[in-house]
Amino acid sequence: MKVIVTDEISEKGLELLQKDPRIEMDVRLGLSKPELYEAIGAYDAIITRSGTQVDAELLSHATNLKMVARAGVGIDNVDVAAASEKGIIVVNAPFGNTNSAAEHTMAILLSLCRNVPGANSSLKSGEWQRAPFTGYELKHKTLGVIGLGKVGGRVARRARSFEMDVVVYDPYISEKRATDFGTRLVDLDELVQIADVITVHTPLNDETRDLITAEHFAKMKDGVLIVNCARGGIINEEAMLNALNSGKVVGAAFDVWSEEPPQGDVIRQLIEHPRMIVTPHLGANTFEAQTNVAVDVSKEILNLLDGRPVENAVNIPRFDPDLMAQMGPFMELARVLGDFISQLAPENPGKVSFQYNGKLAAYDCMPITVAGLAALLDRCTDQEVNMVNANLVADRRGLVVEQGRSTESEFFSNLITL
Known part of the structure; x- marks a missing residue:
């Protein structure tokens, strides 16, 4: 996996990536816009602070990009809508600083x-x-x-x-x-x-x-x-x-x-x-904070590489980290159901319904719904569909997505009906 770092990031915080043999990381500071446009297509992830504008123009050149990792809280320098349109995950580090x-x-x-x-x-x-x-x-x-x-x-x-x-x-x-x-x-x-x-x-x-x-x-x-x-x-x-x-x-x-x-x-x-x-935007400028946010986004890149859920994605519906161990299997089940039913459904379905019954229904089930929807649509379009852009793709195709929940279940502790 190729990662480009375009702003000053704590070297100590990037050690997780440097030590992983699967990661090829390039630190390229001070690139002009044309230089960054030319380079970005070779990378799977970009790590930035506030100095790099990750806008729609840059993302249009990012043919392989899977993640934008903002080493800090604010994401006003990232065009989240444009990233979502392309199925690119945007993560930040909301707790480090x-x-x-x-x-x-x-x-x-x-x-x-x-x-x-x-x-x-x-x-x-x-x-x-x-x-x-x-x-x-x-x-x-x-x-x-x-x-x-x-x-x-x-x-x-x-x-x-x-x-x-x-x-x-x-x-x-x-x-x-x-x-x-x-x-x-x-x-x-x-x-x-x-x-x-x-x-x-x-x-x-x-x-x-x-x-x-x-x-x-x-x-x-x-x-x-x-x-x-x-x-x-x-x-x-x-x-x-x-x-x-x-x-x-x-x-x-x-x-x-x-x-x-x-x-x-x-x-x-x-x-x-x-x-x-x-002061010139020094709120997060401590040695401790810079290390913390770099560690946080490095962990998110490794989560992506290992197929684990990312914890601080700003454009993916997700459960609280404490619930992920419990809800992760249901998200995987929804993916299997979505992949399976996509092979049985008509070519252009008008509506898809997700119904949750039992103890599961006490929680917000939207992450499960989006996981199933992404799997369903991924077989139906030329575009890669994932949890980032599944709802956008559904809207463009005129597909109505319904979700219902009830804590009552006659035969099962938990039941998902698609």
């Missing part, structure tokens, strides 16, 4: 509160000034956390240790989860109105782009502090600049930008603003 990102959030927040960068520069220049660098305590302030995921949860816990009150906005969590973190779940409007400090920890997608706009800044307390150590573009940068200039926001700390490296006038003004603390 969460601690580093949470710690960096606290680092830039504390630097902002205590004017560390300005005081450092002042003293190094030979001055001895104290009054201009009077800061703020975190104790008894209200922190608003937008997104209580892996990073947001760690930030919330660390903020609690500073004796902050923490409120959370996250439409995808339960009140119990928020309570488990010692926080209170609120809606976004309430959060922006009551928080003294606001920090965002969501992915960047259509739902979260410009999540915080001028309308939200208008509702905030005067003197609020803003932190973004997640993704550039979640907070509207022009609105952020206006809020700083008006004094509504007394200070902000950003690690990420909508354009990296920054080029636009608004971003440049933000970076140069005297009340902004800025």
Whole structure:
């Protein structure tokens, strides 16, 4: 299996691949687009960070590619839809750098509160000034956390240790989860109105782009502090600049930008603003995190090579890792059923139904359905069909896919009917 590495990746983290005799790995940094287009067709997997744009144009040249491995959390530099169309698995490393990102959030927040960068520069220049660098305590302030995921949860816990009150906005969590973190779940409007400090920890997608706009800044307390150590573009940068200039926001700390490296006038003004603390996307830049994410994506490539389920695919329906041992045999059974029935079905079936009965039906059975659907369609088309693109191929062919579940089963503990 041939693997190309196009961005700086921890050598220690890649040792798993280097030691496997089945893997031929090439580290090729700094390739131009034409050079990468010419090279990519020879490889089965690509390992990247944020420096390589894995877009539809690149993927059109990737005639043998089976996996895009993003050594980090964010996948905004990968065209997941284009990869899915070609049946290419996209994996990331969602857990390897969460601690580093949470710690960096606290680092830039504390630097902002205590004017560390300005005081450092002042003293190094030979001055001895104290009054201009009077800061703020975190104790008894209200922190608003937008997104209580892996990073947001760690930030919330660390903020609690500073004796902050923490409120959370996250439409995808339960009140119990928020309570488990010692926080209170609120809606976004309430959060922006009551928080003294606001920090965002969501992915960047259509739902979260410009999540915080001028309308939200208008509702905030005067003197609020803003932190973004997640993704550039979640907070509207022009609105952020206006809020700083008006004094509504007394200070902000950003690690990420909508354009990296920054080029636009608004971003440049933000970076140069005297009340902004800025870093060049360093949230995951610790030696430990870089090793962790490299190990994680290396394991995923080996999982693919060994025919084992990948754990962190972003474009494959999957069970939680704890359930895979239990559900794996049912996925294999669905593949066998799909392969078998494809030889009996009419040429262009209009509908396929998957029915699950028994204990199995207590779980989301979509991964099993997609495994069976992929096997069914793989015999019917010239295109290779797998769990990545099975639903897309079914949609194009006008094939309706139905799924039913019932925990009742008269004769069997578990029953799959296709």
